[in-house]
Amino acid sequence: MKKIIFSAIIVTLLSLASFQSVFAIGMMTQPIVIKDILRGQETLATLTLLNSADKEVVYGLKAEGQVADWISFYKIDDKDLQNPITEIKMPIKDFFDIKIKISVPKDMPNGKYTGKVLAFLASSGEIQNEQTSVNVSQQVSRDVTITVTDKEIVQLKASFIPDTYDVQKGKPLKIRVLYDNQGNIAVKPDLQLKITKEGTTIYNAIFPYPEGEEAAGAYAIKEILPVEWQTTGQENGKYRAELKVFFNGAEIQAESFGFSIGYFKDGMWWISAISFLGGGNIFLGWLVTGIILLTVIIAIKIMEKRGINFAKFQAIFGNFKKTF
Numbered sequence: 046m047k048k049i050i051f052s053a054i055i056v057t058l059l060s061l062a063s064f065q066s067v068f069a070i071g072m073m074t075q076p077i078v079i080k081d082i083l084r085g086q087e088t089l090a091t092l093t094l095l096n097s098a099d100k101e102v103v104y105g106l107k108a109e110g111q112v113a114d115w116i117s118f119y120k121i122d123d124k125d126l127q128n129p130i131t132e133i134k135m136p137i138k139d140f141f142d143i144k145i146k147i148s149v150p151k152d153m154p155n156g157k158y159t160g161k162v163l164a165f166l167a168s169s170g171e172i173q174n175e176q177t178s179v180n181v182s183q184q185v186s187r188d189v190t191i192t193v194t195d196k197e198i199v200q201l202k203a204s205f206i207p208d209t210y211d212v213q214k215g216k217p218l219k220i221r222v223l224y225d226n227q228g229n230i231a232v233k234p235d236l237q238l239k240i241t242k243e244g245t246t247i248y249n250a251i252f253p254y255p256e257g258e259e260a261a262g263a264y265a266i267k268e269i270l271p272v273e274w275q276t277t278g279q280e281n282g283k284y285r286a287e288l289k290v291f292f293n294g295a296e297i298q299a300e301s302f303g304f305s306i307g308y309f310k311d312g313m314w315w316i317s318a319i320s321f322l323g324g325g326n327i328f329l330g331w332l333v334t335g336i337i338l339l340t341v342i343i344a345i346k347i348m349e350k351r352g353i354n355f356a357k358f359q360a361i362f363g364n365f366k367k368t369f
Contacts, residue, residue: 070104071095072164076188077145079264081198082229085151088264092118092143092187094164096135105132105167106143110160112189119144132167153193161186200228201261203236203290203298208271214281214307217273220288224261224269231260232292238272239287247284248274251291281307 073093082088096102108116117129121142135141145162165184206221218240226232233254240248252272254260261267274286283305290298 070164070166070183070185071097072185072187074185074187076190079147079191081192081194081196082149082263083195083197084149084153084193086229086263087146087148088262090145090147092145092162094135094141094143096137096139096141099137101137102135103132103167104135104164106130106164108160108162111158112147112160112191115147115149116162117146119146147191149191149193155193155195158191158193160189162189194229197230198228199230199232199292201226201232201234201290201292201297203300205288205300205302207302207304210304212276212304212306215277217275218286218304220272220286222269222272224267226261226263226265226267229263231262233260234297235291236272237289237291238274240274241285241287242282276306279306
């Protein structure tokens with residue numbers, strides 16, 4: 046979708062260039078909307094730019110409107126946001142992301158504030174100051190709307206991503222944890238991990254938010270250190286991981302997923318897959334696999350009778366068809 050939007054922008058700007066010799070700047074133009082942010086809070090957004098020229102150019106960066114003084118720009122690799130920038134060198138015919146930091150003053154009244162962030166062709170030498178007029182085709186802008194409030198809002202969505210759903214025996218279960226903070230205050234939630242097997246709890250622990258880790262900021266996504274559970278001494282079989290997120294002692298989210306231990310061996314991934322299909326039973330796994338293959342073969346036969354050419358599918362499943 047992003048590429049489609051950029052393509053539409055570029056086509057429009059290049060059509061203008063047939064009437065006047067100008068440079069086409071590309072930028073994602075979807076408005077930046079920050080709702081219910083507290084005064085004194087900071088949040089981040091991303092500005093995606095495109096250089097459509099066959100040479101490197103320099104884009105200038107600035108903000109206008111009521112929020113102009115709240116906004117600063119940073120390179121994407123400036124993780125600590127220590128070095129604000131006002132221009133960026135754009136690579137040849139490529140996309141480039143810029144970080145935007147929005148800092149709401151501590152004394153701002155509640156209300157809605159608007160403005161724009163702009164990228165312009167700085168290397169042309171035409172833009173010197175605020176009073177300089179610029180051809181509209183040499184700059185693009187993105188609307189910014191920020192609503193300031195004094196009401197704290199806690200709205201957090203966690204994502205749990207296991208490294209694998211089939212853990213080798215003796216290896217740890219590792220779970221990535223990402224917090225999407227959609228509220229207006231920074232949070233440090235706690236995490237509970239419970240492991241069960243056939244309905245029996247075999248592990249239950251609370252993981253406090255990592256000490257020394259920055260809080261999950263308002264309107265930002267934060268990944269913390271992964272959660273691990275050691276499987277040493279556990280039997281082969283199917284297990285279930287149940288995860289709950291707590292903030293200030295209150296549960297705000299619960300998720301779970303199933304996984305297995307001991308079905309995977311180096312170079313034997315196919316046995317792991319078959320065992321998983323059979324719920325840990327290798328015989329049932331083979332039975333399910335056979336049913337799936339038979340269903341595919343029957344479907345191909347029906348399509349062949351209808352005159353559909355499935356030569357590629359026949360090449361893939363030829364050996365299986367001979368077996369059946």
